[in-house]
Amino acid sequence: MTRIITARLSACVLGIALASGASEAARAGDRLRGDTFVVDPGHGTRFPDGSPLNVGAVGPSGIEENKVTLAVGEDLAALLRAAGATVVLTRSFAKPYRTATDKRLDNRGRATLANTLHATAFIAVHADSSLARTAHGTSVFWLRPNSTSLANAVRARLAPLRLGEAAFHIRDLAVTNEARVPAVLVELGYVSNPAQERLLATPSFQKRQAQALFDAIADTFAR
């Protein structure tokens, strides 16, 4: 009799464990279900004739900002999709270049897309540049109060990457001005700084940056 009860108890405990494991797995793939994010890998725009309009910064060993932002943007998109979100990339590996004749209008158009889609948030991904080779660190810019929580979360999640912080403040940029949904522009570090250029070009480090951005988004918007 005792043995039967024990057996039933174990089955019961096991059942609970299995059920909670399964629901955790479901939650992980569900944390951002119903949300739409517009991820904007900065730069990568060409004139209609194919000549470059906006390649972004270029590091001392030739690393191009538009390539770094595209890699991190795609990594971030994959993480968001795995959490159940819908993601629209303004550029992608499949379509790496946008076509435009005016940089500022193109940047505004990227944020307009987030407004049109009523996105949960808009995340512009950039890398910084300076004539001073020693300049380093990440930056986070936003404009409207609805973006403050996301900006704070991005700052907190980037800090452990130990790149330093170059800037963290409200800034009226083409994308932050145009976006009506929560919007941040993130500078992932300085491609003009040789040490940070190396990191920014390293796929494993790009994945860590994407993970930091994902965690910040989940911190802010996951239910």
Ligand SMILES: [Zn+2]
């Ligand atoms: Zn940029």
